[in-house]
Amino acid sequence: MLAIKDLSVGYGDTKVLWDINLEIAPGEIVALIGVNGAGKTTLLKTLMGLLPPWTGSIRYRGQELSRLDTHRIVKLGINLTPQGRLLFTGMSVEENLLMGAYLRRDSEVKHDLKHIYDLFPRLSERKRQRAGTLSGGEQQMCALGRSLMSRPSLLLLDEMSLGLAPIVVEMLLDLVVEIRGQGTTVLLVEQDIEEALLRADRGYVLEGGRMEMSGPSPDLLSNASLRVAYLGLA
Amino acid sequence: MHLWLQIILNGILQGGILGISALAFSLQWGVMNLINLAHGSFQILAAYVAMVLLQRLGLDPFLAMPLVFLIFLAGGYLLQFGIINRVISGNLFMTLLLTYGLDFVLANFMILLFTADYKSVNTPYANSSWHLLGFQFPIVRTLALIFLVILSLLLWLFLEYSRTGRAIRATSMGTEPARLMGLKIPKVYALTFGLSSGLAAIGGIFFGLSNAFSPAAGGPLTVGAFVVTILGGVGTSWGPLVGGLILGVLDAVGSVILGPTYVNIITFGLLLIILILRPTGVLGRAAT
Numbered sequence: 001m002l003a004i005k006d007l008s009v010g011y012g013d014t015k016v017l018w019d020i021n022l023e024i025a026p027g028e029i030v031a032l033i034g035v036n037g038a039g040k041t042t043l044l045k046t047l048m049g050l051l052p053p054w055t056g057s058i059r060y061r062g063q064e065l066s067r068l069d070t071h072r073i074v075k076l077g078i079n080l081t082p083q084g085r086l087l088f089t090g091m092s093v094e095e096n097l098l099m100g101a102y103l104r105r106d107s108e109v110k111h112d113l114k115h116i117y118d119l120f121p122r123l124s125e126r127k128r129q130r131a132g133t134l135s136g137g138e139q140q141m142c143a144l145g146r147s148l149m150s151r152p153s154l155l156l157l158d159e160m161s162l163g164l165a166p167i168v169v170e171m172l173l174d175l176v177v178e179i180r181g182q183g184t185t186v187l188l189v190e191q192d193i194e195e196a197l198l199r200a201d202r203g204y205v206l207e208g209g210r211m212e213m214s215g216p217s218p219d220l221l222s223n224a225s226l227r228v229a230y231l232g233l234a
Numbered sequence: 235m236h237l238w239l240q241i242i243l244n245g246i247l248q249g250g251i252l253g254i255s256a257l258a259f260s261l262q263w264g265v266m267n268l269i270n271l272a273h274g275s276f277q278i279l280a281a282y283v284a285m286v287l288l289q290r291l292g293l294d295p296f297l298a299m300p301l302v303f304l305i306f307l308a309g310g311y312l313l314q315f316g317i318i319n320r321v322i323s324g325n326l327f328m329t330l331l332l333t334y335g336l337d338f339v340l341a342n343f344m345i346l347l348f349t350a351d352y353k354s355v356n357t358p359y360a361n362s363s364w365h366l367l368g369f370q371f372p373i374v375r376t377l378a379l380i381f382l383v384i385l386s387l388l389l390w391l392f393l394e395y396s397r398t399g400r401a402i403r404a405t406s407m408g409t410e411p412a413r414l415m416g417l418k419i420p421k422v423y424a425l426t427f428g429l430s431s432g433l434a435a436i437g438g439i440f441f442g443l444s445n446a447f448s449p450a451a452g453g454p455l456t457v458g459a460f461v462v463t464i465l466g467g468v469g470t471s472w473g474p475l476v477g478g479l480i481l482g483v484l485d486a487v488g489s490v491i492l493g494p495t496y497v498n499i500i501t502f503g504l505l506l507i508i509l510i511l512r513p514t515g516v517l518g519r520a521a522t
């Protein structure tokens with residue numbers, strides 16, 4: 001579905017990603033793991049057309065993405081729930097959700113809105129409230145809901161769990177599995193290797209801007225050096 | 235007593251023209267973080283257009299208003315799309331420089347076409363007033379205040395409840411998330427600048443109907459819009475009305491106390507105070 005080949009990206013004249021290769025098949029949950037500053041967000045921004053690639057290619061369903069504008073990429077069904085959520089804080093929760101459906105012209109937007117409220121009753125209670133006044137967990141639900149409102153085929157999730165209580169993280173990650181069950185392919189970016197790999201089919205490990213490791217989740221979970229590096233376990 | 239009430243009333247009515255001008259200025263500032271130094275010259279240009287339409291075609295400025303609005307809307311859209319968008323994502327200094335240059339070009343263009351002499355839009359009602367309860371209501375200024383209330387309401391409804399309006403607000407709160415929703419930022423900006431240019435033109439027509447003007451009159455209008463915008467709050471739909479009334483009344487009362495030689499002294503005094511109190515703060519994006 002998505003194939004990234006030999007991708008290099010940077011800011012100004014500083015290279016941040018070196019020769020990245022990554023593939024995602026339809027219906028998969030793929031985890032992308034890496035510590036702070038590894039380049040995870042940079043990769044996702046490049047996928048969304050927010051950063052121009054230096055070299056390499058990004059193909060999605062056979063189409064080259066690397067020179068497309070962000071709105072074209074969104075139209076193709078790729079959606080990012082960005083790190084830090086980036087909600088429209090001065091807008092109500094409902095308006096944020098509707099912004100997610102901005103490009104949609106079909107008649108089922110209302111229906112999907114109700115679906116989001118069923119998924120997140122907390123958002124339903126606060127639909128008229130300004131998004132900036134929500135708690136961290138609620139904001140993350142709103143950001144995820146906003147992405148879902150676009151009916152993405154490929155959903156990119158950037159560190160949803162950042163700063164949230166473990167119970168909310170569990171709930172959100174379990175929901176990701178459910179979303180995949182409904183036909184959405186997911187690229188899950190997380191720092192918590194265990195939580196992510198327990199839900200993902202496969203994983204990639206990004207270190208200092210290079211893809212250092214990849215494989216099926218169980219293999220990565222039992223990989224000794226990873227366990228030492230990320231879980232502090234010997 | 236009665237005299238003072240009339241003076242305050244004059245100030246309130248003057249607030250209409252100030253407010254319409256700020257409606258446009260504040261929209262540009264709030265949405266695009268753009269401080270448009272050519273704003274006043276846009277308005278003076280609209281006053282000249284209304285003057286020409288009246289003199290050549292006999293078209294009443296109020297009948298010409300929708301036409302002038304549309305011309306400025308289209309012109310503003312193209313200007314933003316073709317030129318301003320190229321520098322707007324850079325730093326604020328670049329956009330200040332560009333709009334300063336634009337102001338210079340516009341002012342000289344107007345001198346070339348209309349000379350540097352003072353002109354006015356001479357309608358039969360330009361200097362007449364309605365009388366009510368012993369008070370004088372200059373027709374043009376009274377209509378300007380009514381227009382301001384209606385335009386503020388329409389703008390608020392548009393921004394709050396239309397799909398495009400919501401896109402404009404979303405963009406004002408962050409261009410990156412807006413792009414992630416599939417918005418085309420250059421188009422949103424062009425639309426915003428077009429809309430505010432149209433509003434500026436309406437303000438300019440009202441200004442031309444109630445004041446004599448020359449190509450150099452744009453500067454004080456820009457400063458006035460700046461002060462009103464700060465007083466009312468950047469990027470709010472009702473701020474221009476609030477700010478316009480405040481500055482209008484302060485100006486009217488001030489010029490009586492200080493004497494008519496000191497027109498604009500209140501406006502420029504407030505500008506100075508604002509710059510001293512929040513030298514950097516005023517240049518930030520509105521917290522919507």
Ligand SMILES: Nc1ncnc2c1ncn2[C@@H]1O[C@H](COP(=O)(O)OP(=O)(O)OP(=O)(O)O)[C@@H](O)[C@H]1O
Nearest residue numbers: 011016034035036037038039040041042043083191
């Ligand atoms: N706008 C920017 N300009 C310059 N350098 C940047 C910019 N954004 C990120 N970087 C650098 O690029 C590298 C990768 O950053 P990135 O945000 O992609 O990492 P990350 O894996 O998402 O980290 P985190 O887990 O902290 O979010 C870092 O060294 C960072 O300092």
Ligand SMILES: [Mg+2]
Nearest residue numbers: 040041042083
């Ligand atoms: Mg990141």
